Amino acid sequence: MKETSLGYMRLKFIDLMRGTDMLKALRELKKQQYWNRERLKKIEDERFEEILIDAAKSSSHYQNIASYQDLNILTKDVIKISPENFISTNYSSSLTLKATSGSTGSPLIYYTTREALSYMWAGIIFSWQIAGYALGDKVAFISGTSLFKNDFKHVLFHKLFNIKTYSTFSLNDEDIEKYIIDINKSKIKIIYGYATALNKMAEYILEKRKIDFPTLKGIVSSAEVLTDEHRKNIENAFGVKVYNQYGCNEGGVSAFECEENHLHLINTKCKYEIDSDGNLIASDLINKGFFMLRYFTGDKLIMDENNICSCGRGFPVIEKVIGRSYDIVIDNKNKILHAAFFNILFKEDPSIRQFQIQFDKSKISINLKVDEGCAKSERYSKYLDIIKQHLCFDEYNLNLNAPFLVSQNAKHKYVINTAA
Ligand SMILES: [Zn+2]
The missing domain is CATH 3.30.300 (GMP Synthetase; Chain A, domain 3)
Known part of the structure; x- marks a missing residue:
């Protein structure tokens, strides 16, 4: 991360403008990545202890909680009844209102902090970097409305970030044709998008329109389960490697795929638990403005706890994201x-x-x-x-x-x- 590079300056500027510190969170992630499992687990536990004490002191929902074992499983429905009970009275900076974009029929409204947003973006940028991204590179977002909004603030944010957005709302052949031409014209380096949308584009390219992407370095798939078949299609069509990125933002969950094709869960950002049915239960360790501890994410995972990945990174390995079958x-x-x-x-x-x-x-x-x-x-x-x-x-x-x-x-x- 050269501190004089234009890409670095772009991010620095976004941080200054939004009051975030993505660069710091990214530096921390890069420092932690090669620490061993025990050292990372220790941070996970220490951060949890700290946030639990904070939550018990400053939010009514957690006031009688002294340990992890005291926590009931937190579902969306419980938060929806009285969201104000989860807000910290101790947190002095402003909170950002968010809504889940997951598979729930009515979204969950919750709050996040600038620190939590910084870590969320750091996790995403980190996954792009493994796919070849250098700060400042042009990135294509191919997604529904949940990854981007079109108001002035977001347009400016994307411009500074050097992100170009492509909507998947009606992804027909005409759209795909336009998009692939534009991806080359705009010299896109990384594509970040929904697995099914990327696959749809890949099928079009493979069946109807062979084309090279000379500037493209890699693709990061997000927000949906990436099947082996889709991965193969996308890699064949675009001629670059596909990396998976998985997250449940409201739960503080973020995972990236390494060069060895293992999905690593960033456990310094969330404390995780897998229940007997395979459900991921997460406690966000960064959001100190709106506490969500032992939260039922609705996602099912299989962990491979004993896997020491040959990439050298100590973050625990997810064997499989089953999604919400x-x-x-x-x-x-x-x-x-x-x-x-x-x-x-x-x-x-x-x-x-x-x-x-x-x-x-x-x-x-x-x-x-x-x-x-x-x-x-x-x-x-x-x-x-x-x-x-x-x-x-x-x-x-x-x-x-x-x-x-x-x-x-x-x-x-x-x-x-x-x-x-
Ligand atoms: Zn690895």
Whole structure:
């Protein structure tokens, strides 16, 4: 990290403007990466002790908590009842309001701090660097609306960062053609995007349009489970290596893939636990403004605790991200779409209160709970058109305000495979 380079100056400027310190968090991560497992675990435990004492003292939700064992599993529903109970009275800087973009039907509203944002970005930049990124390199974001917004602040942020955004909202052949031409014209060095969107572009390139990407150094896939098949497609189409990046931002979870193809979980940023069903439970060690301890992320993982990776990094190795298997739609061509897709699709429409997707081998039904005054199918048929572009079924149905199917534990299910 040359402190005089233009790329360094760009990040420094963003830090000054936003009150973050991504550069410091990145330096820390680089220093820690080759420490051994024990040393990193010690930091994880020390940081946890520190934040637990802070949380007990300064937030009403944690006031009688003295140890990890005292903590109940924290679900989104608990936070939603009284989010103010998680805010620290001891934290003096301003908090940033955030909403989860995961697969949940209604997003969780929570707060984050500048420190937590700094560490989140450091984790992402670090994963790009393994793929070949140098500070200041031009990066393409290929994603839905959750990774970028188009207001002035975000546009400026992307400009300073040297990020170019490409929307996957309706990723048809015409869009893909435009994007691949622009990626070359803009001399993009790193592509960062959703696995399924990258795969869709890869299929287009492989089937219809062989093209070289002379400036591209690497691709980082994020936000969705990256299957082996998708990885192979993307690498063949773009002619560079694909690295996986995994995160659950509200839980402080961030993982990067190393040169040896192992996904390392940054455990100095979150304390983690895998329960008997394989669920990842995380405690954010950096966000001291809105405490989220022993948080049920909804993601399933398999850890490979004994794996000492030959890359030399001591961060624990994730053997597999299973994702949310119950939140996946499979169409009649075996194409898989994560529920996050629907969340992004419906998020911008305030009249949609909740959704549930039901499907079997031949048909898919989109059930929407909408405001009574808006309950006309014409208003929502555009969503059906978008879904038709992405998923292949014999029959597509749209139902407004019909009762949802409920599971035994009465928890709302966003996706139901009625044939299973
Ligand atoms: Zn490694």
